[in-house]
Amino acid sequence: MIVHGRDEAWSRFADALAAVGEVDRAEVAEPARLIDDLGLDSLALTEVAVMVNTVYGVDLLEVDAFQDWEGVTAGDLFAVLPVVPAGEG
Amino acid sequence: MLQDPVQSNDFRPQPAFPSLEGRHVFLRPVSTGDYAGLQQAEIQGELGMRWRYRGSTPSPEQWAQGLWRTVLAQHLIVRRADDRPIGLVLVYQPDFQDGHAQLAAVRFDLADRSPRMMLGMALFLRHVFACWSFRKLYLEVTEFNYEQFASGAGRLFDVEGRYRDHVYFNGAYWDQLVLAVGRERWQSHGEALLAAEDLEEPAGTTTVTLKLPARPR
Numbered sequence: 001m002i003v004h005g006r007d008e009a010w011s012r013f014a015d016a017l018a019a020v021g022e023v024d025r026a027e028v029a030e031p032a033r034l035i036d037d038l039g040l041d042s043l044a045l046t047e048v049a050v051m052v053n054t055v056y057g058v059d060l061l062e063v064d065a066f067q068d069w070e071g072v073t074a075g076d077l078f079a080v081l082p083v084v085p086a087g088e089g
Numbered sequence: 090m091l092q093d094p095v096q097s098n099d100f101r102p103q104p105a106f107p108s109l110e111g112r113h114v115f116l117r118p119v120s121t122g123d124y125a126g127l128q129q130a131e132i133q134g135e136l137g138m139r140w141r142y143r144g145s146t147p148s149p150e151q152w153a154q155g156l157w158r159t160v161l162a163q164h165l166i167v168r169r170a171d172d173r174p175i176g177l178v179l180v181y182q183p184d185f186q187d188g189h190a191q192l193a194a195v196r197f198d199l200a201d202r203s204p205r206m207m208l209g210m211a212l213f214l215r216h217v218f219a220c221w222s223f224r225k226l227y228l229e230v231t232e233f234n235y236e237q238f239a240s241g242a243g244r245l246f247d248v249e250g251r252y253r254d255h256v257y258f259n260g261a262y263w264d265q266l267v268l269a270v271g272r273e274r275w276q277s278h279g280e281a282l283l284a285a286e287d288l289e290e291p292a293g294t295t296t297v298t299l300k301l302p303a304r305p306r
Contacts, residue, residue, distance in 0.1 A: 046204035053285035
C-alpha cells in the first residue's frame with residue numbers, strides 16, 4: 001500500500017487540478033476559488049468532477065456541499081478526497 | 090456466391106446502443122406536457138433575453154411552432170435526483186448531403202454551475218453522432234454566452250467563424266461565434282466526459298437476449 005502524507009497528497013491533487021483546468025500550477029492554492037480565482041468555466045468544472053471521480057473514486061455531484069459550485073475552493077475539494085487515489089490503496 | 094448470414098449463423102456482433110441515461114442526468118424527448126414550463130422558461134427573466142426570443146414574447150401558437158421548426162431531435166436534460174428538467178438540447182437544420190447540422194442548448198437556471206448540464210449535453214452529442222452520420226455539428230453562440238464553456242476551444246470544438254458586432258443587447262453590439270463539434274474531435278476528447286456517467290444498466294431496463302431458431306433449409 002502506498003502511503004502519502006498530506007502535503008504530498010495535496011501536491012498530487014493540485015497538479016491534477018491545474019492540468020485538467022489548464023491553469024498555472026502556482027495559482028492552485030487551497031483558498032483559491034475554482035470559478036472566481038482560477039477562472040474555471042462550466043466545462044472545466046465538469047472535467048474536474050470527472051477527474052475526481054475516475055482518479056479518486058469520489059462522486060462530487062453526490063456531495064451536498066457541491067450542489068452549488070459558487071465559492072467552492074480547491075481546498076474544499078481536497079477535503080473530501082481520500083489521501084490515496086482509488087486503485088493505489 | 091453470397092452466403093445467407095441467417096442460414097450460416099454468421100451473425101455480425103450487435104452494435105453498442107448508447108444510453109440516454111446517466112448517473113446524474115437523463116435525456117427525454119419533449120412532450121406537450123412540457124410546453125407550459127418550457128414556454129415560461131424561454132421567455133421570462135434573463136434567459137428570455139439571452140436565448141432565442143431575446144426579449145420578445147411570441148404567442149403560445151407561434152412559440153409551439155417555433156419549438157419544432159427544422160428540429161431533428163430535441164431532449165430535455167433531467168436531473169435524476171428530483172426529475173427536474175435543467176436544460177434543453179436539440180439538433181436542427183440537418184444537412185444529410187453535406188453531413189452537418191446545427192446544435193443548440195440552453196440551461197434553464199443560469200446561476201447553476203453544476204456539471205450536470207454539460208453531462209447532459211455529452212449524452213446528447215453521443216446520441217446524435219451514433220444515430221446520424223454527421224461529420225460535424227455547428228453551434229452558434231453569442232459572445233456573452235460563450236464564456237461558460239470557452240475552455241473547450243481547440244479540444245472539444247473549434248471556433249470556425251465570427252460575425253463581428255452581430256448581436257445587439259443593452260447598448261452594445263456583441264460578436265456571434267460559430268463553433269463546430271467534429272465527430273473525431275468529439276470521440277477523441279468529448280466522450281471522456283462520460284467516463285463516470287454511464288450506468289451499468291440503464292434504470293428500469295432489463296437485458297433480454299433472444300435466440301432465434303435457425304431457418305429451415
